[in-house]
Amino acid sequence: MTGGLSPATMMLAATDWAIHLATAPGKQMQLAAKAMGKSMRLFDYALRASHELGGPTGTAEPACPVVAPLAQDHRFDAPEWHQAPYNVMTQAFLLNQQWWQAATTGIGGVSRHHEDMVSFAARQILDVMAPTNFIATNPVLQKRIAETGGKCLADGLGFFLDDLRRELTGAAPAGTERFVVGENIATAKGTVVYRNRLIELIQYAPRTETVRPEPVLIVPAWIMKYYILDLSATNSLVNWLTGQGYTVFMISWHNPSGEDRELTLDDYRRMGPMAALDAVEAITGAEKIHAAGYCLGGTLLSITAAAMAGEGDTRLASVTLLAAQTEFSEPGELGLFIDESQLHVLENMMWSRGYLESGQMGGAFQILRSNDLIWSHVLETYLMGERAPINDLMAWNADGTRMPFAMHSEYLRALFLHDDLAEGRFRVDGRVISLEALRAPMFVVGTERDHVAPWHSVYKIHLLSSAEVTFVLTSGGHNAGIVSEPGHPRRHFRIATRAEDAPPIAAEEWVERATPMGGSWWTQWGAWLDARSGEPVPPPMIGNAARGYPPLCPAPGRYVLEK
Template identity: 35%
Template sequence: MTTTESDDRAINETNATTLEANLSRIEELTQRLLVAMNPKRHVPTSLQGPSPDLYAKAASAYVTEMMNNPGKIIEQQVAFWGKSVKHYIESQHLLAQGKLAHPVDETAPDRRFAHELWDTNPYFNFIKQQYLMNADAVRDAISAIDTMDDGEKRRLEYFGEQIVDMFSPTNFLATNPEALSLAAETEGESLVAGLENLIRDLEANDGDLVVTLADKEAFEVGRNLATSPGEVVYRNHLFELIQYTPSTEMVHEIPLVIFPPWINKFYILDLKPANSMIKWAVEQGYTVFVVSWVNPDATYRDTSMTNYVEDGYLTAIDQVKSICGVKKVNAVGYCIAGTTLSITMALMAQRGDKSINSATLFTTLTDFSDRGEVGVFLDDDFVDGIEAEVAEAGVLDRYYMSRTFSFLRSNDLIYGPAIKSYMLGKAPPAFDLLYWNGDGTNLPAKMSVEYLRGLCQGDNFATSGFDIADTTVRLSEVTVPICAIACETDHIAAWKSSYRGVQGMGSKDKTFILSESGHIAGIINPPSKKKYGHYTNPELGLTPDDWLADADKHEGSWWPRWDAWLAPRSGKQVKARTPGDKNHPVLGPAPGTYVAK
């Protein structure tokens, strides 16, 4: 026997041993998997998908279309059949000629099919092309329905796309060449690692399959996230107030108080020093306060929007005024916190309270006449389910919020990460933004229903008026200087709706900035990155499309432009303030205790 033959035999024996060990490990893990799936959370049917009525209406509309215009339906079907049969025949013809090749592939680039075998292997290319044909056929069928109202049609298009995405061949091991190749190369080790990742996620979530998006061991709030120096200077049942340590000798007289959304935790504004908006604002010479909201449990079931306004916003503003010895503050509200800040300002206007000198709104909706992509989850079928769930639980559990927002970007936040983790056996990345994304919060029962019914569904603030604190407030009552920043591809707060909300405000001094990118990346866009640009146009009487068509495009972050707007509205320069005062002793270092719950 030659040395080469001996080496090959040894390698084969080693590979066989490795494969056998991996198969044995899979058997052990399968038993653990069955145990992990037992305590699965009960998710009400109403929160698992749209009402069956939507699909019943779609089927009825399709049948009506077929009867009224059979030629159009037949044309669509024949076109789909023709493409599919032609594709099959061409593939068979090449194989009959002994050519290991696929027919001409004119499909558009798609990140899901980036692996080279989708283009070079006839089998996988056939599957890819046929899937994309099927997907187009589904879209064409939905598009052809003309007898559904616009809202139902949009929902059908969205949930139809969800079904199409779910059946992508990349989502199944037998039709994912990257996963199969890696399994062969590693003697099944990648599949074992993937199964371990799957079981870990099930065990961590009581039997629910929630994909871990980021390495949880790589980050710790207060250690390498939310590290800007500061102190907690006030605390009540709803929030901790953090005052940040100045980094300049002089500061603007009027302090800046930031209200983040209580749907998430505040440290999106302070992830790392390089992209921390809080750190940047301190460096521009502002006395910065941030509200860190409590993560409510069932004891908060009766906490209302009025509580958030009075015990949250108004209380925080009063504390900041007292600590700094001033009569006014500049306020910032992000997302739902911007909506509630606007409601607070309308209430303050009725009360004659002029404590807010100017307000900045990040990705804020105040006009809900067009709810954008997230609107598909805001019809009665879902909201009725949420109302029933919170009546029983006392809170809207973070699980439902996280799942809803993930499905708005399912390929990026569900299927893509699941493939990498469960099929390829890869560890989740050390990505701070995804870590924050997975660190969600609950919502109080009463507040969540008031928000969904009165604002998202009823659009009351921009129309008939929103009831708060024993009065009714309207969008037109917001009269302080406003700077609103929206994001071009925001899937949560559509920029055109944000723009229409600013148009409806009564302020004479209004500025609107449109940042490139989405709900998070468009806001957390530090100047040093030189990444996303922004648009400006002082003519706010235009339609959103006309506003953008006539807008000036600027390279780089909008942060310096906001600073140029905010600085003249922030008073004279005074000596920098250390956190707290004699009536507000330091309660502990930033980022506080509420953020850890």
């Protein structure tokens, strides 16, 4: 009934805020003064707007807005919103939004976590009540209804009923049927060369006559299917890497069921990247391997690399982390969903089935960007009657995976809640590991609008390891910032390298020093890998039956097709 949110946490947060606000007369007076001031500003604006509305055509100057929307808020961009009386409604909403931000923050005695939760909840309620969501207060929607004679509402109702049917039956979202794994997405030519209970390992066919002697092993996140890094042929990171002369291996994770409830985070390490490294070494004979991890896969790779370094295992030529956190003290708004009470609810939900459904985690991500992912969809699809065409990235986003009970609980508690990896308490095989042991050069990518792994959090790898770190801050969000192929329009990034053992600098200072560049960061990564790779050699065979790794089946394999 609560969508996985803990009622106890929500009530505690609201009570904490309400009691401390009720006993803060100074804050109350400040809020009363703000309310009065904003009311007067709105009244003055309404008078000027009414003059604009009532004056002779072409004689009235447009009323100058009192407050502008936030930079990322594009709900009121259409010119109709700047005409009376809708401009007054817009200003009333934005001023109200500002007041509630002041009312839910800066109250002494309220814990930071509870303050964030109350402020977040207030924004969600305001987003529900935004004038864009109602026919009577949305001039753009009114215009659309008039132009279509109301047909847009009928079409929207049809879309709503279709989406409801799909939700109730567990069917894929509309439009995803146009994207078929192995046919027009996840099409890079390759072969599954290893399989265990948890992973399939795909070796991709070479696209150049010679390859670098150091292969690239990619560890994707297990929360979603691997093929975000092999979408369409034009935006496939796999295709691009093989085209640059690298032998590429990719882990494809098994989609857990109730039988996998006891799989732990260490099982994922052993049967995931460690098993894959052994296979890559046996197949290629390479002494050094470039390893890259995306999102949770990058977090797991960092744990694996630290454990290897502590054991004297030097097989990693480099470590690349793509939108991956290693320090969780500032996880962004996703931290709103993680505390002891929330984990208690999640663990009980997972206990009965042995896993967490992908839709539950996906729902949390949608709430974080409710304007973009929920209310804009409701407006455009169900009221405007326009279903936006789905693209390959959206189809991938709808193809989620489950997470086993033991692993997910351990990940949330040990890493996300208690930050054990960064604070020197995380153990592998009974031994505490430290990212300080890492000496392989690192290439780390954060994205400007990441709501899953905020770039300030990703940047903290500088504080945890003294290795050489080349950090990139790229445009885009958690997914689109990584799938940023050369030639993609309007892409830009900043890049700078901190030398080994050099002292770290603050993230804001890094932004000032880093070199801004246009285009895709992929080309910089390619040059970085080239500088740390040997001279090209003939490509290795696909699989190696003599060493226990025979070719099993063509890519994309079986695990990626599991539902």
